[in-house]
Amino acid sequence: MLEVKLTPELDTALSREARxxxxxxxxxxxxxxxxxxxxxxDYQAVLASRKHRGRTATLDQVKQRLCLGG
Structure with a gap:
């Protein structure tokens, strides 16, 4: 169990959003x-990927390489 103390401002904003x-x-x-x-x-996975492979590709580049159109 975790107890978190919020500032009054955060508590008010959280209450408003909850409503x-x-x-x-x-x-x-x-x-x-x-x-x-x-x-x-996800961020750690990206860092690991860059460290081990060094290359990244956009979704459009992947689609093009796999002949999926895009």
């Missing part, structure tokens, strides 16, 4: 943490 989204504040925080961890994992 707008019709979700609980806990759900919004959980979703935000999950998204952050996914983004961090």
């Amino acid at each position: 707008r989204a019709r979700k609980s504040k806990a759900t919004l925080v959980l979703d935000a943490v999950a998204q952050y961890l996914q983004d961090a994992d």
Whole structure:
């Protein structure tokens, strides 16, 4: 279990968003943490890919190489 102390400003903004989204504040925080961890994992994968392969390609370049049109 984790307890997080928010500033009054963040708490107000979170409450406002929870009402707008019709979700609980806990759900919004959980979703935000999950998204952050996914983004961090993706970022680390990109760094590892660049370190080991050094080359990247855009989606359009990959489609062209695979003759998928694009």
